[in-house]
Amino acid sequence: MPITIGLPASLLTLPCELRNQIYFYIFPNAYELDDDDDAQLQEASHTPSTLTLALRLHPPSKYTDPAPTLNPTNHHLNLLLTTRQIHAEAHLLALSHTPFHLPSTYTTPSHFIHQTRHLSPTQLSAVRYLTLTAKISVLRALNETWNNLPFGHPSLRLERLTLVPRRPDCTTSCYAEVAELSQAHTFAYVLAETLKGLRNVRVVEVRNEGCFGQGVWRVLYRSLVLRLWRWGGVRCGVLFEERGSEEGKGWEDGVGGARFRVFFGAARGVGVGREVGEEIIRLAGGEMPALSTAGAGF
Incomplete structure (x- = not known):
């Protein structure tokens, strides 16, 4: 056979x-x-x-x-x-x-569209996780040119957008501390203005990989939360989660590992994060500051 x-x-x-x-x-x-x-x-x-x-x-x-x-x-x-x-x-x-x-050149919508021109809208809409590493001066494009869409592109539907800021060129000069603090406030402003209307993103994560010292990083985060609280009150449509806060580590787990996440839309129903009012109370030590003097403790 x-x-x-x-x-x-x-x-x-x-x-x-x-x-x-x-x-x-x-x-x-x-x-x-x-x-x-x-x-x-x-x-x-x-x-x-x-x-x-x-x-x-x-x-x-x-x-x-x-x-x-x-x-x-x-x-x-x-x-x-x-x-x-x-x-x-x-x-x-x-x-x-x-x-x-992605490198910093992808920040501007025109360059992003040029570099991804080989992809169809269906392919771009499948992309879920993007990490952008750039200096803060370049990250200003987030609220200046994106028009409330990630990279200004209507086809993107991101699960997570990770931002990794880079140190300014003058960090080795005698004005390093002043420059670092100024960059932190600029970045907090850019983030706050971006988060107010950002769409098609589920989670924005910001990582501190040696860009800011521990104290300045803390100022940046508090400034961001305060700006959004002043804009939207105790509820502004996003939830906050600080790295290590649930484990009681706070900011003590090192500059290299510091991060925070901001949750939008559907992500708000998964049991993570705090409303901006709750985060303000936590950062203020348990007492809600008056709106007119809220910046005093930050």
Whole structure:
């Protein structure tokens, strides 16, 4: 009796349901990264990756633009460069699970649109996690040119936008302390004006990776909360969560790990964060300051 030899097993010979399960393991959910993994992700982002690399099946030499380099933390995206079938059925899932790190040039909407022109609106709407690293002078574009949309682009629907401010050039001069405090107040103003009308973002996270000293970082956060309280009262449509506050660590867990998150819309119903009025009371030591003198303790 003849023996029938089947085709060798491979990823593409599996049923599509099993392939989808494998893709879910290959592209882990960036929003569920723990603090250690997330910190390593940020430390490895000195050379930001572009959004378009994940979607290119041809060798970079076939493109007129400079060939982008893949972020080491995004090496799993290489799977999309193997076959057209895998790319077609997995690239949207990959985009929605991969945190992309962007350089400061992406801050302005015109440059963001130019650099992502290879992506369709559907592909851009699949992107969920973006980290922007830039000096505060560049981050002013958040409220000056974004028009209440992330990067000014209507197709983006972000789960998390992470902002990593960088130190100004004059931090080594004799005016370093003055410059740092001035930059903190500028950044607090930019954030407050941006958060008042920002749409299509679930969570904004701000990380302090050596940009500000501990005291100035604390001033920045308090200034932001106070500005939003003055604008919207005890409820202004967002919730606040300070790193380490639930564990009783406060600001003592170090400058490199300090961060806070601001939750919008649907994220308000997941049991995290505090209303601006509650956060003002916590920062003021348990007593709500009068509106006319609220800035005295900050």
